[in-house]
Amino acid sequence: MSTAIPLDKVLVVIPAYNEERNIGRVVRGVRERWPGLRLLVVDDGSTDDTHRIARENGAVVARLPFNLGIGVAVQTGIKYAREHDMQWLIRLDGDGQHNAADIATFLEYLGRNEADLLIGSRFLKKDGYRSSLLRRVAITFFNHLISALTGFRITDATSGFRLYSRRAMDKLCKFYPDDYPEPETIIMLYKWGMQVKEVPVTMLQRPEGVSSITAVRSLYYMIKVTMAILLDMIRY
Amino acid sequence: MTVIQIFTTIVNVVLLLMVFDFLRRERLKEKYSIMWVSAIVAIQLLILFHEWLNEFSLWVGVYYPPSLLFYLAFLFLFIIVLHLSLVVSKLTKQNQIMAQKLALLEAATVTDAASPDYPDTGNESAAPTDHPV
Numbered sequence: 001m002s003t004a005i006p007l008d009k010v011l012v013v014i015p016a017y018n019e020e021r022n023i024g025r026v027v028r029g030v031r032e033r034w035p036g037l038r039l040l041v042v043d044d045g046s047t048d049d050t051h052r053i054a055r056e057n058g059a060v061v062a063r064l065p066f067n068l069g070i071g072v073a074v075q076t077g078i079k080y081a082r083e084h085d086m087q088w089l090i091r092l093d094g095d096g097q098h099n100a101a102d103i104a105t106f107l108e109y110l111g112r113n114e115a116d117l118l119i120g121s122r123f124l125k126k127d128g129y130r131s132s133l134l135r136r137v138a139i140t141f142f143n144h145l146i147s148a149l150t151g152f153r154i155t156d157a158t159s160g161f162r163l164y165s166r167r168a169m170d171k172l173c174k175f176y177p178d179d180y181p182e183p184e185t186i187i188m189l190y191k192w193g194m195q196v197k198e199v200p201v202t203m204l205q206r207p208e209g210v211s212s213i214t215a216v217r218s219l220y221y222m223i224k225v226t227m228a229i230l231l232d233m234i235r236y
Numbered sequence: 237m238t239v240i241q242i243f244t245t246i247v248n249v250v251l252l253l254m255v256f257d258f259l260r261r262e263r264l265k266e267k268y269s270i271m272w273v274s275a276i277v278a279i280q281l282l283i284l285f286h287e288w289l290n291e292f293s294l295w296v297g298v299y300y301p302p303s304l305l306f307y308l309a310f311l312f313l314f315i316i317v318l319h320l321s322l323v324v325s326k327l328t329k330q331n332q333i334m335a336q337k338l339a340l341l342e343a344a345t346v347t348d349a350a351s352p353d354y355p356d357t358g359n360e361s362a363a364p365t366d367h368p369v
Contacts, residue, residue: 076339
């Protein structure tokens, strides 16, 4: 890894909603491995001890007064990054699915300035957790839809393990989808003339609890996001 | 006046008094009251001069006048509900922005005493909300 990377200009944002069982481990994992990175946990109106545990483990916590959804939580992190003059933002899930070791893969890319959005794709290498069948159907659908519309080669459109450049943040602080934002943000960046690339990461199965995306919601999710993507094509 | 005309007129007067009372107690914004008062006036005119509806229906080509009335009433309510959806969407957006400001303010003021080795990059003085206490 190049030594020229200004680590104090990289903010790690961990959105979390009722993750008191996982958040401590996730925060410690990042801090132990990357003590030079700044770390913000956005507590999305949790009703449990998420914010206290995150703070005890050394994170700065921005606490939304009530639950507003993942999009608003991540955008809070983006606004924080801009207020503190950060140049890059790495978004990492608070449930332990994303591996802190993979941050190295993102950091290697920083100096090259090749992309405004780097997506950590679980499908670029043949290991780790591949998600449930139902989710894989949705992921494949969005990969094809987005690749067809933008010409980017996308293999993991719904991955939330990502790096945003300052240029992307300057736009996303004003416009960010409320729920299920990941596929849409790719389209938005494309419409703003920015570059999107992928890097391989390994995803883990959630150590505790269940994912917020249930089977019943999947159909609604696909219809809603498809509509939003098509709207974004004429909107931005 | 027929019985139904007297009854509906009484209902209208009660509705009008309700609107005025909400206005007086500042529970209803003036701009919304205009719409409701207009609706009440329109209904009252139709109560008093219901032959207008018959003539107007025939003139536009509707041969069963009540169906025109239902259509106009439905249209009116549809537009109001659509307008209120717009208002709710705007309030949602404003609420999100306000909640984010609060969260960022808290991140800056609730001390990170539990994270003493949080890196101080020394370039935070430009951000007005950072460590004001």
